[in-house]
Amino acid sequence: xxxxxxxxxxxxxxxxxxxxxxxxxxxxxxxxxxxxxxxxxxxxxxxxxxxxxxxxxxxxxxxxxxxxxxxxxxxxxxxxxxxxxxxxxxxxxxxxxxxxxxxxxxxxxxxxxxxxxxxxxxxxxxxxxxxxxxxxxxxxxxxxxxxxxxxxxxxxxxxxxxxxxxxxxxxxxxxxxxxxxxxxxxxxxxxxxxxxxxxxxxxxxxxxxxxxxxxxxxxxxxxxxxxxxxxxxxxxxxxxxxxxxxxxxxxxxxxxxxxxxxxxxxxxxxxxxxxxxxxxxxxxxxxxxxxxxxxxxxxxxxxxxxxxxxxxx
Amino acid sequence: xxxxxxxxxxxxxxxxxxxxxxxxxxxxxxxxxxxxxxxxxxxxxxxxxxxxxxxxxxxxxxxxxxxxxxxxxxxxxxxxxxxxxxxxxxxxxxxxxxxxxxxxxxxxxxxxxxxxxxxxxxxxxxxxxxxxxxxxxxxxxxxxxxxxxxxxxxxxxxxxxxxxxxxxxxxxxxxxxxxxxxxxxxxxxxxxxxxxxxxxxxxxxxxxxxxxxxxxxxxxxxxxxxxxxxxxxxxxxxxxxxxxxxxxxxxxxxxxxxxxxxxxxxxxxxxxxxxxxxxxxxxxxxxxxxxxxxxxxxxxxxxxxxxxxxxxxxxxxxxxxxxxxxxx
Numbered sequence: 001x002x003x004x005x006x007x008x009x010x011x012x013x014x015x016x017x018x019x020x021x022x023x024x025x026x027x028x029x030x031x032x033x034x035x036x037x038x039x040x041x042x043x044x045x046x047x048x049x050x051x052x053x054x055x056x057x058x059x060x061x062x063x064x065x066x067x068x069x070x071x072x073x074x075x076x077x078x079x080x081x082x083x084x085x086x087x088x089x090x091x092x093x094x095x096x097x098x099x100x101x102x103x104x105x106x107x108x109x110x111x112x113x114x115x116x117x118x119x120x121x122x123x124x125x126x127x128x129x130x131x132x133x134x135x136x137x138x139x140x141x142x143x144x145x146x147x148x149x150x151x152x153x154x155x156x157x158x159x160x161x162x163x164x165x166x167x168x169x170x171x172x173x174x175x176x177x178x179x180x181x182x183x184x185x186x187x188x189x190x191x192x193x194x195x196x197x198x199x200x201x202x203x204x205x206x207x208x209x210x211x212x213x214x215x216x217x218x219x220x221x222x223x224x225x226x227x228x229x230x231x232x233x234x235x236x237x238x239x240x241x242x243x244x245x246x247x248x249x250x251x252x253x254x255x256x257x258x259x260x261x262x263x264x265x266x267x268x269x270x271x272x273x274x275x276x277x278x279x280x281x282x283x284x285x286x287x288x289x290x291x292x293x294x295x296x297x298x299x300x301x302x303x304x305x306x307x308x309x310x311x312x313x
Numbered sequence: 314x315x316x317x318x319x320x321x322x323x324x325x326x327x328x329x330x331x332x333x334x335x336x337x338x339x340x341x342x343x344x345x346x347x348x349x350x351x352x353x354x355x356x357x358x359x360x361x362x363x364x365x366x367x368x369x370x371x372x373x374x375x376x377x378x379x380x381x382x383x384x385x386x387x388x389x390x391x392x393x394x395x396x397x398x399x400x401x402x403x404x405x406x407x408x409x410x411x412x413x414x415x416x417x418x419x420x421x422x423x424x425x426x427x428x429x430x431x432x433x434x435x436x437x438x439x440x441x442x443x444x445x446x447x448x449x450x451x452x453x454x455x456x457x458x459x460x461x462x463x464x465x466x467x468x469x470x471x472x473x474x475x476x477x478x479x480x481x482x483x484x485x486x487x488x489x490x491x492x493x494x495x496x497x498x499x500x501x502x503x504x505x506x507x508x509x510x511x512x513x514x515x516x517x518x519x520x521x522x523x524x525x526x527x528x529x530x531x532x533x534x535x536x537x538x539x540x541x542x543x544x545x546x547x548x549x550x551x552x553x554x555x556x557x558x559x560x561x562x563x564x565x566x567x568x569x570x571x572x573x574x575x576x577x578x579x580x581x582x583x584x585x586x587x588x589x590x591x592x593x594x595x596x597x598x599x600x601x602x603x604x605x606x607x608x609x610x611x612x613x614x615x616x617x618x619x620x621x622x623x624x625x626x627x628x629x630x631x632x633x634x635x636x637x638x639x640x641x
Contacts, residue, residue, distance in 0.1 A: 039504035149593055150362075179361040180531060181575045185589030206504060209577035213587055236579060250509035252534040254578055256557045262538045263513045267506060269460060 003027040008059035020046040022224035033201045035215035037208045042221040044204045048170040085161035089173035091153040102141040128163040151182035168200045209251045220244045223280040230306035240308040314347035318630035321352040329386035331372045340597045342368040344549040353523040357536030360546035366529045413486035415496040423470040430466035455484040476507040493525040548605040555631035565633040612637045
């Protein structure tokens with residue numbers, strides 16, 4: 001189980017301070033696939049990086065099985081690095097194109113000294129390739145990344161993570177670069193991994209409809225804040241925050257008779273500047289009230305598995 | 314190919330073949346594609362990466378890379394053969410004035426060192442004999458029509474948000490009142506909410522001003538929402554073409570059917586699983602004999618690996634190229 005508590009990450013530029021994470025708490029429990037959804041700039045990638053100790057927060061802590069990950073040193077830190085893996089959106093940028101697929105996957109085994117000899121290493125690499133559906137594995141192992149399609153290469157990136165037997169994986173937009181027809185295959189790998197090995201997965205995406213098929217729980221982020229979270233069923237069937245509602249309405253439905261819905265997204269074209277103290281969403285919120293301008297709402301439970309930060313509830 | 318369903322034809326593509334020459338042969342990127350766009354209608358062209366949809370667009374605009382060759386076929390716009398027209402005349406009379414183009418990642422096509430209004434002025438003055446004051450008047454109106462305040466005309470592109478830049482590009486495309494807009498993955502890089510708002514804008518402009526659109530994207534769900542007709546491409550071939558209700562309500566080609574099972578639909582997330590299409594698209598330099606989808610097709614019969622299926626009409630405005638369907 002991995003848990004982020006009140007995480008704060010601020011990026012300073014010459015004259016502005018961007019609060020990429022502004023007091024975010026998340027938990028990914030055993031065997032869970034948790035989705036994080038939000039638009040670009042909402043802080044969702046920063047959240048994933050912070051949980052993996054790839055980004056130091058200015059406040060808050062990340063607990064991995066109860067231990068603060070920013071304080072891990074030596075063997076414990078190496079163990080943390082091995083057990084917690086990340087998969088990026090663009091496999092062409094995440095993989096060294098000069099290495100054969102075999103070496104891409106074997107690199108982690110060598111760094112962490114997981115194999116006692118070459119045969120063992122080879123067996124691990126081949127098993128990993130088979131696990132992600134790259135058959136025949138011998139053929140893929142000795143090809144170069146540029147001989148593979150985007151979907152195949154993303155499978156290699158996943159194999160590279162799985163070969164280390166991770167307990168937690170951050171998947172940052174793992175399918176958004178890929179063709180629709182191969183996305184389902186990639187998502188299946190994550191589902192199987194969770195079912196067979198109990199791996200915890202944090203899936204970051206801007207596409208809430210994909211999460212509907214794979215996530216147990218969903219966090220919705222807006223400008224560095226979690227504004228709503230809950231079980232996937234509760235959140236998708238009864239979205240409460242006006243932003244979550246807009247996010248769901250804006251997903252096109254593949255059915256010409258449902259056209260009216262896509263064009264009924266309720267959101268204001270940003271007219272007022274944010275005043276620095278109210279709800280971050282009020283400048284675009286069609287239901288904004290006076291109280292929304294004065295103080296930021298806190299996350300409140302509306303049921304045991306559904307929380308929202310909005311004065312409407 | 315003659316389409317009886319085309320009643321008010323604006324653009325017609327006839328058996329178009331565009332190949333890319335390589336050291337070893339030809340990549341058959343667009344291979345015998347025929348389709349049409351009627352006046353004031355929206356055609357959606359869908360397909361995965363490498364299916365030839367962008368080559369189709371660049372052929373129509375005559376901006377293909379050097380190694381591309383139109384092997385045969387024609388593109389007719391208002392009855393004129395635009396592929397064999399003098400290139401200078403084509404650029405002066407057709408591009409922007411008749412057919413405007415909204416490219417992929419189009420919020421990034423604005424030149425960062427020119428103000429919005431100067432870029433728009435250039436477009437007008439290049440094609441029309443108009444005073445600067447009149448042209449500016451038109452620019453301010455065009456911006457307001459797409460929901461961008463007129464004072465933004467004095468700004469540089471980086472001072473606008475992604476959604477606003479996208480709107481500026483749409484305003485630019487409409488400056489010379491073209492009869493047709495071609496958009497290639499125009500909304501792909503936008504956030505979902507911005508995308509919904511831009512689509513709403515494009516659809517309402519299209520309905521009010523009655524121009525035609527050819528909307529090219531990999532996102533089938535999006536096309537269901539804005540198109541009148543749909544063309545599905547696979548590996549350089551047009552595999553299904555027809556009325557939007559027919560293609561979504563009764564998809565005939567196995568590829569279309571599988572694609573629809575691969576895309577998420579929140580209404581049915583509990584009843585259905587997403588299904589991937591096994592296998593990979595073929596190498597277009599040496600495409601398989603017979604139907605190009607046969608190696609991945611669950612319904613493939615011996616004939617599919619031998620003979621290319623004919624593109625033929627099923628009923629009404631609904632065409633498909635598949636042996637399994639044509640046999641029935």
